[in-house]
Amino acid sequence: MSTLSRYLEPALVERLNHLQLSARSVVEGTTIGSHKSPVKGASIEFRQHRTYVPGDEPRRMDWRVLGRTDRHYVKEYDEETNLKCVLLLDGSGSMAYGESAKRGSKFDYGARLAVSLAYLMLGQTESVGLGVFEKKVATWIAPHTGTAQLSRIVEAVEKVAPRGPSGLAEAIHDAAGRLQRRSLVVIVSDLMVPVAQFREGLAHLRHDRHEVIVLRVLDRDELEFPFSGWTRLRGLEGEKGSLCDPSLLRKTYKENQRRHARELEETCRGMKAEVRTFVTDKDVGDSLVAFLHHRSI
């Protein structure tokens, strides 16, 4: 199996070819792409029709097609701005959970999500970049277009071994500093950080008027805490381990976990960031397609 196919299965590719990922707010791209540009008045050549998505300017609508087919299409011109997207992939120690399991680690899952999204957007001639972070951004690939970019992304992901504590806020600050223009930032992480830390990072991005999508990746065990019998829990990010009877902690754990998730969602909602949780026991393709469909509505 090729490295790419490990992250991007052919069946998923086929499905992604019929989908797209668009920014819902105004972005600034370096080239003319499918997203609304704040820059107007440039002459353009018709390139292709694409399906209308909310946010597209009505003047771009092809009314004749609408009248003939009753379907909404916009005309795409070569001079339309393209989307600049940065994928921030969490490579901290906690993302390694599930490595020994058949379903694979959260990092593998998150990487597949990131690569899939990169493929999708590169196919849309968008610029896609990658940032892999632990305590801070450890790997940075500046946004570019082209198929070679995908290879670069895959190569970079392939080299990552999740470890160390998570520094989500620092990583976001770092990434934000590298982004000169407004971009679509997709954070792929388990968000195992205090909500305040996440809020701080998100606020920076939103302050810089970036659009943020948060894809939270969790293992089923982290939702259910199913362990029984005496268990020594050792932190993947260097936390102090403890011997306990998980059955006695389960209730409290789940209450804390749910509260944390609720606060994350409230934070994202307040910051107008889209958040979606992916559980690693679900097929990544199905989950991603479902997410993209949902987003396109």
Place this chain on the structure above:
Amino acid sequence: MFLNATMLAGLAGAVIPLVLHLLSRSRYKTVEWGAMMFLEGAEARVMQAARVKQVIILLLRMAIVALLAMALAQPVIRGRWGGLAGESRASAVIVLDCSASMGFDESGKSRLDLARGAVLTILESLRENRVAVVILGGGRGAEDLATPTTDLQQLAQRVMAIPEPAGRADIAAGLTRAMDILDRTAEPTRELYVVTDRQASGWREASADPFRDAWRSRLAKPGTRTRFFVVPVGSEKAENLSIESVELVNGPAIKEQPAEVEVRVRNYGRTYRGGVELKVDGVSTTVSVGPDATATARVNLRPHQAGSRIVTATLPEAGLSFDDRMQAAIEVVEPISVLVVSGDERGDKAGGLQSESDFLRIALAPSAEAKRRGLNSGALRADPCAVTVEPYESWRAEELKKHQVVVLANVPQLTQGQAVALEQYAYEGGGVWVAPGNLTRVDNLNAMLYRDGTGILPAKLLPPTAEDGSEATTIQGISDFDHPAFRFLKGRPDPVPAVAVGRYFPVEVRNRDARVLGQYASGRPFVVEGVTGRAHVLLMTVPLDADWGTLPLTSFYLPMAQSAVRYLAAGSSAERNLRPGEPIVARFGPGVDARRVRIDSPTGDGGAPRPVVLPVTGGEVRFAGTLQPGVYRMTVIDGAVPDWARVSHFVVQTPPRESDLTALTAAQWGDLSRGLEFELVDQRERAIGPVVSAARRGRELWLSVIGAVVILSLVELAVVRRWGGAA
């Protein structure tokens, strides 16, 4: 204390949960966990709380195992809270009911048989303790069993040898006697058992509040511990037909005269019993009795010989057998000798009935009178009385003793000597019938016989009512139809005789020892009875002839005269039919010179008792040893008495209370057990042996401990479920 202490080794198993806990802790698995943030920092308290919960659950599991081991070791509590102090020696008394009701047949076995079995079981559990047995009812010899003994085998043999049940049960008396025995023993530990049937009547005295209060005080005697059990035997069956009484309707019986015997039959059951055959001395009749009701039947006997005799009434066996047969002693006398002292012996009486004596002869000795008047030339039929008429002027005091009854019929006056003789005669048991008439001098009779209330006359005569008939009246009613003189009227459709009374003697009844037996419509007495000691006197306020009324012309006259004479003649006789403990009192009337008597008691436990010889004092003899039901025979062994009067029978009858088999209800048992503080051991629900043994060993707690195990297990499940949360 533990009955099975070896099982306490199971307490070691209480460490198993701890060992498992430690083993599982040592065999933990390691999980590289990414979500430690939900368990760290502020959640440290959770970890601490979790450790506390672990300890609590561990302790619960250890406690469950430990309690289980304790339950298997059969813990018992002793002392005041439990039973007796272990297997130490105790004194025990068994109160065994041997009353008549214990003879009830329970499918081939009597209740006494069942009770014996229960007693043997109790004796088996008592082993080396001192035991006594108190008998309720039963016969003689029971006192011997009341001495505590350690020879329980012999005691058991004697219990088995107790004869047929008899007498009545008085549980209260038995308990008192038992406690007296226990109080005389040295052991502080005491056991008391009552083995009885379920009959309610035996507990009547014990149910009373005064007894209960006194009983509880005795049970709580300082320095003692008494365990009290009641073991009922038999069923609640109460169907029983019994003969309640056998009585001569109009005693005494007279030779060759019809003697009516009335038998009362009682049905204690709930079913109607119709056409039950009743035999009285071989004469059959039938009787029907409704549920919980009484019926009477009358049978006519005709005794051919004078003397004391026993009449036996029998029923077919139903339920209890002892009361299906009842005996009664009756006295059969020769025709009653009556002396009529007549004040009106008129000259020419050929063919006519004129004076009182004429009417009395006809009433009391009709056959002889008919022959005397030439109205019957054939063989004489027996008369109930032999009548002798003497004019008042010529009768002599010494003649009184020859007769059983003296009638003063229209006697004008009496001399002092005659009055004294009459009083003497009456006090010696002779019957006196005073019937004044038109010749009677009221003031003389009052002076001689009333004597301001101190004489034998029960009322003061007043001058007769007006001659013109202005105060005529009729007989309104009889006060007491059960009085022997008027019992013949009982059951008749028109018991009040239709007698017209033109004139009569008003009387003033004295305050003491006098009773009005009948009255006129005017409210004045018709007949007054006076009973002073042995003296029985009847005073009629209307003449016995037809001068002032139609009395002798009615159908009432003959039976009234005969009944009155029988009653007066029987007045000197003793009560022949008694209850247990009621003394025999025999009186010998005038003309009978009895000096010593021998009394033979009925055969009871231990064989025939020794006869008792008693002197006759003042014409009377008393004997109090009548506890044993049965026939007592009194024989005059010294003195001059007619042959027919030499032997007298007395019957002591079993109290009817024992025939009522009505059982105690569950509520009544509960009330009794609370009031008297006993434990009821019903053999239909549990065996006596284990209950008694357990009581001696102490109160077992294993069931309570098992209950605690179950509760703790449920608590452990709930706690684990709650603190663990759903996976």
